[in-house]
Amino acid sequence: TEEQCWGTWGKNIKCVCFYRNALLEADINKLGFSSPAARKTGTTICGVVYKDGVVLGADTRATEGMVVADKNCSKIHYISPNIYCCGAGTAADTEMTTQIISSNLELHSLSTGRLPRVTTANRMLKQMLFRYQGYIGAALVLGGVDCNGPHLYSIYPHGSTDKLPYVTMGSGSLAAMAVFEDRYRPNMEEEEAKRLVRDAIAAGIFNDLGSGSNIDLCVITKGKVDYLRPHDMANKKGVRTGSYRYKHGTTGVLTKAVTPLNLEVVEESVQTMDTS
């Protein structure tokens, strides 16, 4: 992909990388190698609108095929002081996309002189993702509070968006959605909303292999953002109960034989370093 080619090849880098990648992909399987897998965030992310604002939640596991690449990665990205975005899909894509949109939104808000709106971020994201026809693998949950109240959007990699009171995305989205469908009600209090999101992410963590580790929460209200990382360490690594090292003297010494090597100096020459 384009982002993988942060190359140092000069002018026609885009064309060169397209050709090179295409050639490599075609021939590499014949030689018995497999091309490296992109690091995905097999994920559970979700968001809910409550009385005063929006609560976003995410797990913290990043997978690379069948291996956990990062046990504590941060999936809730900053877009603007009042807007945050959770990202599922290819980790590099979500990271770069949210950073670019964050920069554009900052420039835009400097130009208008107002706090940015969530719908602006939504439109910028969907137009960019549609332009790349789904090749940017970023599924996002965008939430924030602006002059018109709290808003929550889900954005799919091909560029479609949904504006809803509660959304889930990622490989654990079905588990999380089951919790939401059971317990969501409009105009919840903050503690209840945080408990609901925490339980939804926990459902994703414990029932989906692609999600795991801790639960991050982000509570956005008018004028205040609480970024709780980690909100809940659902999976603590165990502590070893004993030491397996052998103590000194475990192996008894029966006999000892010392043979000195007599070496004589034959020739000595000194070569000075050229430190000029």
Place this chain on the structure above:
Amino acid sequence: MFLKYCLKDSVPVTGLCPQAGSYGVQDSLRRGFSSVKNELLPSHPLELSEKNFQLNQDKMNFNTLRNIQGLHAPLKLQMEYRAARQIQRLPFLPSSNLALDTLRGSDDSIGFEDILNDPVQSELMGDPHIMTEYKLGVL
């Protein structure tokens, strides 16, 4: 017929290496590997769409402008674009294209083209003397 929209050049010229470098052969170091398939067919489904993206955006905007404000509006704007495009530095130096960016409205937005393959950070540069001599017609 559908293939016509997928081919990169509408008139493929045989016998001529399109990626020719200084000696008439494929310049592998600067242009990369070559293959007949890569010259004719795009190597990524989005290659053609991205190559023509700015052009298509401009066309669409000019069309809308013509429909709303009349023919004079896009004509004036295109004239200004041409004038702005001519403001360049010496031939071997990359230009910031500030006037062109301001006209287009892309001076307050960031895209992939600003981060990846930034011409300011290119490792290649033409020989300054040769290029200015060529431009002045002295060469």
